[in-house]
Amino acid sequence: MKEIKKELKARNISLPTLRRLPLYLRYLKKFLADGEEVISGNVLAQLTGIEAILVRKDISVTKVVGKPRVGYQVKALIAGIESLLNWDKKHKAVIIGAGALASALISYAELKGHGLEIVAGFDVDPDKIGGDIKGIPLFDVKELVPFCLSNNIKIAIFSLPSENVEEIVEEIRNTNIRAIWNFTQTTLEIHSDYYVVNEDLSAGFAIISSHILPPSV
């Protein structure tokens, strides 16, 4: 795991850059669908609302080179971003906690397009076990470890109540899971065995609400 981080660093790929690449990709695909074959950094900047110089800096990490006076090949740029993000491959994942958020993530078509294959959900609720969400089967959380092992799952998505996070983390250490996408309210430390991305829905709302003036003002 450490080597990967080091490698990303050596390649000068920052987390902010990684976060912006999907945005470029989205507009590049639209641009391609419109029949355009080349795009300049300036145009991509205008479409995404990101500074042109930052667009070029970000693109540089893909090693895709553009032609001065012309721009970048849209297809090559799409391929470059997808390759960098490993979005040209399939990623089998499990989701733990089969509630409303799990439904939302399973239903989120764009992620499927990026290679995310959620192959199973796990829950403790007997009413859910044996059922499915949009065709994704739901199993008893007791089956988590054997399922992950026999299907060589590398990614776990956490959408379960905070109370149960700790025990699930322990169980996951007996699997080949290498990355946890964590939507719970428990912050997970990055561990040498697996990489963690903590999402915090309240963080976005903090910005929203702090920008709302109290009624009196």
Place this chain on the structure above:
Amino acid sequence: MKEIKKELKARNISLPTLRRLPLYLRYLKKFLADGEEVISGNVLAQLTGIEAILVRKDISVTKVVGKPRVGYQVKALIAGIESLLNWDKKHKAVIIGAGALASALISYAELKGHGLEIVAGFDVDPDKIGGDIKGIPLFDVKELVPFCLSNNIKIAIFSLPSENVEEIVEEIRNTNIRAIWNFTQTTLEIHSDYYVVNEDLSAGFAIISSHILPPSV
């Protein structure tokens, strides 16, 4: 709107700080529930996984002062953060697009605890109109503007397909909405009339997938 941003800047409140405050708040509430009355910056750092010096820096924006050798009053700190984020007030909001993501946000209890009151959902689907999600009524999107006006709604949550974003933004300009929490795949520019927070689910996945090594390695 510009004055708000300026004011935040004048108070030295950065976006990263705003994003971390909910995390502190979460652990402070747990700490309080455990019967603790004071907490040191170091302990809060350990709980949240954030550097102690950064914790103190972040706390400083709340104007809550601690006692050397003792720490911060937990209740005062909670109150300070909630006040800063306007989480001590109710915020009526509408959600546009009544799909799986809307269900997840409506079901997300923590947001309710932060004062977010989603009072109505809007959709174009006749099967959804007239129904509800967890008791939140769903209306025809045609009723959006009159509803927001007569209920003085200040916050809109976007969870609709990208194709329809533009027209909804236009409609919203005829309301008192001051903030848009945008979960669509269309990036919205911050406008002088309203503040925007763009969420991008693919951004988190980009970090996850780029940290997964290809099978051969």
Place this chain on the structure above:
DNA sequence: TAGATTGTTAATCGATTAACAATC
């Protein structure tokens, strides 16, 4: 050729971290 655009190197900006005096 002239000029627009890329890609790299340097400068700036802002956020994080360190140092340390103040204080309980």
Place this chain on the structure above:
DNA sequence: TAGATTGTTAATCGATTAACAATC
């Protein structure tokens, strides 16, 4: 008092932005 912890000021670090040479 002694020493732990706060809060502020300064230093560092990293990301963004600017400048500009290379090039098509």
